[in-house]
Amino acid sequence: MNSPLKIHENYSLKHRNTLGLLASARYFVEVNSVDELPEVLGFARDKQLPVIPLGGGSNVVFGEFLNALVVHINLKGRSVLQRDQGRVVVRAEAGENWHEFVLWTLTNEAYGLENLSLIPGTVGAAPIQNIGAYGVELKDHFVSLEAMNIESGEIECFDRQAVCFGYRDSVFKGEKLDQYIITSVTLELDPVLRPKLGYGHLGDLIASRLDGEAPSALDISQAVCDIRREKLPDPSVIGNAGSFFKNPEISQELMDQLKKRYPNIIAYPVGAKWKLAAGWLIDQAGLRGVREGEVGTYQKQALVLVNHGGATGQNVLAFSDRVQQKVNEKFGIMLEREPRFYNGWVSSIG
Known part of the structure; x- marks a missing residue:
């Protein structure tokens, strides 16, 4: 060629x-x-x-x-497409580093992504996973994306409805799996900061730092970064893929049963269901800081699987199977993996 x-x-x-x-x-x-x-x-x-x-x-x-x-x-570029009293529309090419893009939006007085600071990866990957943290998800600000059809070579546009967002999910992990390469993403942000501090201990941390004063977007971003750095290892120091399992959603009935057995269970209401902290479940199953060969769970956060040196994908898959089995045996809940597995010609999700 x-x-x-x-x-x-x-x-x-x-x-x-x-x-x-x-x-x-x-x-x-x-x-x-x-x-x-x-x-x-x-x-x-x-x-x-x-x-x-x-x-x-x-x-x-x-x-x-x-x-x-x-x-x-490695597509680069970011721009403000529109700004008025009610919204700021921004666009970023798929190869932009996600965290750097978030900081760029804040310096351009476009707010809403501050809770998603320091999530690893690129802008193009963000809608595939519908990334989320501390009560905010990408879909909350999504307008559209452009993607090249691998079969036809044509650029197609997907709006919010076409992407079919779910919890850490989208059409690109289901019906459109392996059919497109995302090239750019357009988001709608807010010209006025509207802090979302009710998830986890983010609000408490900010309150302790500011002594009751209203936080800036950078205050929120910095607090999120500090929490993430405390819980998650630096991949340049120890290999990891961040949170390895999704936080499972369960029925009210199962929640009532678990609450009786485990009064300190960590859970958040999501509509008629409850979202459990997968890291807590793994920890309670006795798997925090466990190591098998070159793979294990992180000492500070059981939700994170780490590579201690010479691990292969099959090592990670086998260890994650054991984690799923142990949690299922203890709680009757089967955790779902977040990362995409590629092995030879075959790839899988879940």
């Missing part, structure tokens, strides 16, 4: 995933503009290989060898 693009063969992915897993791809390429994508997709078709889009590598678990073309999406 005559192309200025540099396509690498048998490329190590160890430094392309935050778990630091030993893995490699048959082919790897970095894309810096949307115009390069059709050529890349053509290469994959010629080789009869699947395409795996890759952002920051913070929500994936790779098998040892991916017989695929891994495409690192």
